Amino acid sequence: MYNKITMVAALLLASTQLANASSGAAWDALYAKANGTCIGQSRMDTPEASAPVVFNDSIxxxxxxxxxxxxxxxxxxxxxxLYDKKSGKAAIEEFKWLGN
Structure with missing residues (x-):
């Protein structure tokens, strides 16, 4: 019984660490794709870019x-x-701040 509990705990701990490690890399890859696609399609020479805002999976x-x-x-x-995570395509529009 003790061996089963130890084994399950070790598997859970290992899978949690792997999920966290790959999660950071996956987010970084998504951010790089979104920024690269958006900057490329903007035709701006050297734009300033905000940190990406990730909407939930339903969006x-x-x-x-x-x-x-x-x-x-x-x-x-x-x-x-707006970068679409599934298709990898982006849509770009100009915007103005309120009052400007």
Whole structure:
């Protein structure tokens, strides 16, 4: 009986550590894909990007806010990018803050 409990506890502990270790890498990979896709599609030279905002799985989207210049324009543009986790595609739209 003691051996079974020890074995189950060891398996649970090992699987928890593996899940946590791969989870961090998986999140980092998702953030890199979302940022790379959004920045690439923005056509901005060197945009500032927010930390990704991950929506729950029922939505399946990651949002990234971008700010920078497009082409030869000197005025700053604010873009919001919605990255779809399943398809890997992104949709980008310009946005303005309230009052601006």
């Amino acid at each position: 399946g989207k990651v949002a990234v806010l971008l700010r920078g210049t497009v082409g030869k324009s000197k005025s700053k543009v604010n873009l919001i990018c």
